[in-house]
Amino acid sequence: MFLDYAKIFVAGGHGGNGCVSFRREKYIPKGGPDGGDGGDGGSVILEVDPHLRTLIDFRYRRKYQAGRGQHGRGKQQAGKRGKDVILRVPPGTVVRDADTGEQLADLTEAGQRYVVARGGRGGRGNMHFATPTHRAPREAEEGLPGESRWIELELKLIADVGLVGKPNAGKSTLLSRISAARPKIADYPFTTLQPNLGIVQFREMQSFTVADIPGLIEGAHAGKGLGHQFLRHIERTRLLAYLIDPADPDNQAPADVYRALREELAQYSPTLVEKPSVVFLTKKDIWEDDAWVEETARELGIPVFGISAVTGENLERFKEICWETLEQVRQEEAAIAETLKDQSSEQPQGLPSEPHSPGD
Secondary structure: OOOOEEEEEEEOOOOOOOOOOEOOEOOEOOOOEOOOOOOOOOOEEEEEOOOOOOOHHHOOOOEEEOOOOOOOEOOOEOOOOOOOEEEEEOOOEEEEEOOOOOEEEEEOOOOOEEEEEOOOOOOOOHHHHOEOOEOOOOOOOOOOOOOEEEEEEEEOOOOOEEEEOOOOOOHHHHHHHHOOOOOOOOOOOOOOOOOEEEEEEEEOOEEEEEEEOOOOOOOHHHOHHHHHHHHHHHOOOOEEEEEEOOOOOOOOOHHHHHHHHHHHHHHHOHHHHHOOEEEEEOOOOOOOOOHHHHHHHHHHOOOEEEOOOOOOOOHHHHHHHHHHHHHHHHHHHHHHHHHHHHHHHHOOOOOOOOOOOOOO
16 A cells, blocks of 8 residues: 555653762772763664655554663663664655654655654763762762654655656556556546556666656646645656647647646646656557647647557657656756866865964
8 A cells, every 4th residue: 555644753762860879899888979871762763765665654653762771870880772763764755843844854865864853861870970079979860851753754756757647648557568567547537546656677777767646637736636645746756758648538639738737737836847848649549640749749849749558659769758858867967966066166165374474
């Protein structure tokens, strides 16, 4: 089962108390203080597991408490640190404070960690309070409580290409033909009720990931049709592939459908319409007249291609177009990163020291 949102309570462990103790050994009846420190409390840590694809593990358990630090003991023995709780999350997980809405972390890389609730510090034992005038202190610190908070986990799929279209536009069928993904397919709208991710093998050692999100309808940006839950999954994609069925059930021309889809994306997040995109007219096995393609391309002023996931027509062309566009995007990203790196290296690291005068 796919789950892309969870709200959980996390709490770091309480620090152990410091110990009040005095050295008592044979021939040393009045030794000094030797109370050890309490151990620090354990922390709750989020860690990215690249093998996970959902937040389903957080559906049945909502509260997580790290271990408490042990109390200090005599002979300057410190208490053992509390045990950490490590929660594994899929790549693309955004962490927010549930009360303030503040984004705490964006976990995208395998193995990346974030301490979401730190354990409390252990208290100091009485040996730390000895002074020349106070040689037998009987005070020690109590351990501090750990951090605690409600947090929200929101998963945004990480994919190279995002398939965008109205319900029943053929997105799931296309994904099933170009990858090993097996989304539910049926001849009625809203068959897809959750995002699907597939890996497309283009050539040897060349592949890219494609995300199929449920169909968009008018008002999706405002949450209609669970739009909010769907749209966030294309925020991380490098390329958007618009899939449009020329035989639209609402009798909209392909160009009008394209504009409506872009308007929904713009209303949700203006950055989405700034992403590179390509346009494909689907179900070419039903219509064979290329006039649809030519007319749409002429009206929009951009290249438009016809494909059929049923017969396989132009699917290799689909892969080629996506791969070439992704390569251009990667090159642009690398150039921007290199420019930023050069600018950073050119900035002065510090003010030069002033020369000393002969009189100094």
